[in-house]
Amino acid sequence: MQKIMISVGEASGDLHGASVVRALKKLQPDIRLLGMGGQAMRAEGVDILYDIADISVMGLVEVVKNLPRLFRLKNMLAGVLAAEQPDVLVVIDYPDFNMRLAKEAKKLGIPVVYYISPQVWIWRKGRAKDIGEITEQVAAIFPFEAEVYRQAGARVTFVGHPLLDIVKPSLSKEEAYRHFGADPQRPLVLFMPGSRKQEVEQLTDIMLSAGEKISEELPGCQFFLPVATTISREMLQDKINHAGIQVTLTDKNTYDLMNIADIAIAASGTAILETALMQLPTVVVYKMSPLTYFLGKFLIRIPHVSLPNIIAGREIVPELLQGDANEAKTAERALAILQDDGVRGRMLQDLTDMRRKLGDSGAVQRTAELILQVAHTHAGGHS
Numbered sequence: 001m002q003k004i005m006i007s008v009g010e011a012s013g014d015l016h017g018a019s020v021v022r023a024l025k026k027l028q029p030d031i032r033l034l035g036m037g038g039q040a041m042r043a044e045g046v047d048i049l050y051d052i053a054d055i056s057v058m059g060l061v062e063v064v065k066n067l068p069r070l071f072r073l074k075n076m077l078a079g080v081l082a083a084e085q086p087d088v089l090v091v092i093d094y095p096d097f098n099m100r101l102a103k104e105a106k107k108l109g110i111p112v113v114y115y116i117s118p119q120v121w122i123w124r125k126g127r128a129k130d131i132g133e134i135t136e137q138v139a140a141i142f143p144f145e146a147e148v149y150r151q152a153g154a155r156v157t158f159v160g161h162p163l164l165d166i167v168k169p170s171l172s173k174e175e176a177y178r179h180f181g182a183d184p185q186r187p188l189v190l191f192m193p194g195s196r197k198q199e200v201e202q203l204t205d206i207m208l209s210a211g212e213k214i215s216e217e218l219p220g221c222q223f224f225l226p227v228a229t230t231i232s233r234e235m236l237q238d239k240i241n242h243a244g245i246q247v248t249l250t251d252k253n254t255y256d257l258m259n260i261a262d263i264a265i266a267a268s269g270t271a272i273l274e275t276a277l278m279q280l281p282t283v284v285v286y287k288m289s290p291l292t293y294f295l296g297k298f299l300i301r302i303p304h305v306s307l308p309n310i311i312a313g314r315e316i317v318p319e320l321l322q323g324d325a326n327e328a329k330t331a332e333r334a335l336a337i338l339q340d341d342g343v344r345g346r347m348l349q350d351l352t353d354m355r356r357k358l359g360d361s362g363a364v365q366r367t368a369e370l371i372l373q374v375a376h377t378h379a380g381g382h383s
Contacts, residue, residue, distance in 0.1 A: 002028060002375045005086040006035035007077065007101055009052055009094030011195035011228045012270040014038035016116055016162055017092050021046055023368035034084065036077060039229045049080060053230050070097055078104035085110065087375035088136075092116050095127070102134045111136035111378050113371050116162075120148055128152035136374050139367045142311075143359070157370055160363035163270075167277040169259040176256040180248070186220040187262045187338055190280070191247065194267035195228035202287045204236060207265050208243040209327035210334065215245050217335055223247040224261070226254045263337050265330060268305050272317065276308040277355060281347045282317045283333045285325040308354050316350035 004024065008017045018040035024031055025045070034047040042048045050073060074097065081089065081104060089105040091098035095118035102112045112135045120128040125148065131138060132154030139159045140146035146158040169176065177184050189211060193203040204225075215221050225240075225247050227233050233249060240247045250257060258264065258278040266272055268286040275282040284306045309315050318333045320326075336343050 001030050001032055002372065002379065003032045003034070003084065003086045004088055004090060004371065004375060005081065005084065006033065006037060006041065006046065006090045006092065007094070007098055008035075008037050008041070008092045009097055011038060011052070011230045013093040013116065014040045014052060014229070015166070017041045017046070017090075018044045019162060019166055019364045020090070020092075020115065020368055020371070023364050024371065027368055027372055034080075034086070035090075036073075049077070073097075074100050074104070077101055081105055081108055081110060087111075087378045088113055088371060090115060090371055099127075099131065099134070102131075106134045111374050113137045113139060113374055115139040115159075115367055116141060117145070117149070119145070120152075125152075128154060137370055139370055141363065157366075159366040159370065160360060161273075161358045162363045162367070163273055163277055164358060164361040165364045167255055167274050169256045169278075170253065171256045171259075173260055176253070176260045179253060180224065180250065180257060180260070182222055182224070182260060183220075184260070186222050187218055188222045188224065188260060189214060189334065189338075190257060190261040190264040190266075190275075191223060191225040192264055192266035192271045192275075193225070194269060194271070195230050197231065199267050199286070200228075200231050200236070203267050203285055203325070204239050206285060206287075206325060206327055206330060208239060208245065208247070210265060210330035211247070212244045213327060213331035214334055214338070217331075218338060221245075224250055224257055226250050226257060263334055265334060268319070268321075270307075273307040276317065276351050279348055279351055281337045281344055281351075282308075283330055283337070284317055284319045285330055286319075286321050287325050308351065311357050312350060312354045316347060316354060 006017050008014050014037050017037050021033055021044040036050045037046055037048050038052045089110050089112045091102055091114050093116040105112050114131060114135045117138050118127050128149050129152040132152050138149050138154050138156040140156050141161045143158055146156050149156040182188055191207040193200045193207055211223050223245055227249050258275055258280045261280055264275045264280050264282040266282050268284050272284055304310050306317060306319055308317050320329050
């Protein structure tokens with residue numbers, strides 16, 4: 001029986017991990033799975049050794065503050081690797097932590113597959129060589145990403161982007177309107193403040209204030225906010241209770257909600273690519289600590305921060321960062337999309353063109369097959 005250990009550090013990684021687990025179990029039903037994850041991976045039968053709800057941190061400064069706790073966690077999981085001797089360690093995203101854990105696996109002779117690997121094509125390209133030295137395979141999700149790793153000497157397989165498999169509605173639009181109690185005759189605005197505690201604290205108030213301004217112009221607007229599994233529903237409800245608009249919190253069928261929304265106001269991150277794939281016009285807002293932002297501006301050499309814009313090579317969704325991430329500018333950009341059919345139409349066409357650049361679906365299946373191939377090779381070597 002194959003034994004696979006998985007390490008993820010954030011809600012988005014938990015969802016990607018759960019998708020891979022489903023594919024692995026279809027290919028090999030008796031497989032044993034353990035590791036660090038969240039509710040989604042636990043629901044798929046993974047033996048969760050540490051729940052990621054306790055470690056969601058963001059930014060360079062915030063990570064530094066949490067280093068002692070993260071080092072203790074890394075040491076604990078390294079002990080599990082030594083005791084369990086899995087056939088492969090699969091690390092998903094969360095690079096500052098997962099690269100350290102991968103090095104521990106390498107010392108123990110346990111092969112590593114890196115899925116949703118560090119975005120070395122944005123910054124710190126030197127990490128591509130480091131990752132090549134500690135991994136058996138990098139499962140690359142962008143074709144240009146695969147080339148960067150290949151040039152750095154890593155063993156890399158282009159599997160495609162997993163969101164092409166995952167991002168799709170499960171209900172018809174009519175069913176979704178009924179499910180959420182939404183009115184199809186009124187504009188629907190979706191707030192997505194993120195999955196990390198610090199960003200949600202910062203961005204929810206901006207979104208709610210922008211919602212008030214939007215509601216002044218379009219009094220019939222409906223507002224919804226999907227709650228990430230790593231975020232306190234009570235904290236969000238308290239913020240809503242002090243706002244001047246009514247917002248409905250949801251926790252399931254998020255893609256069905258995107259499918260009936262007219263616009264999203266969302267934190268920069270995976271959610272922006274999800275809304276893009278759902279053909280949902282989006283305004284990107286993001287704030288971080290001044291030092292983290294300064295270091296990022298110094299180190300990152302690309303003009304955009306959101307994936308749709310990076311993939312398209314130009315701004316197709318508006319980005320409001322730091323000082324620009326305020327209620328006035330957010331409401332202004334959102335109202336332009338809601339009220340101007342020309343602005344909306346151009347954005348929808350740009351999102352369609354961007355999606356074509358990501359290639360075909362099937363990334364999750366190809367990643368699961370790659371993981372099992374590495375696991376079988378390792379198990380064969382041991383026997």
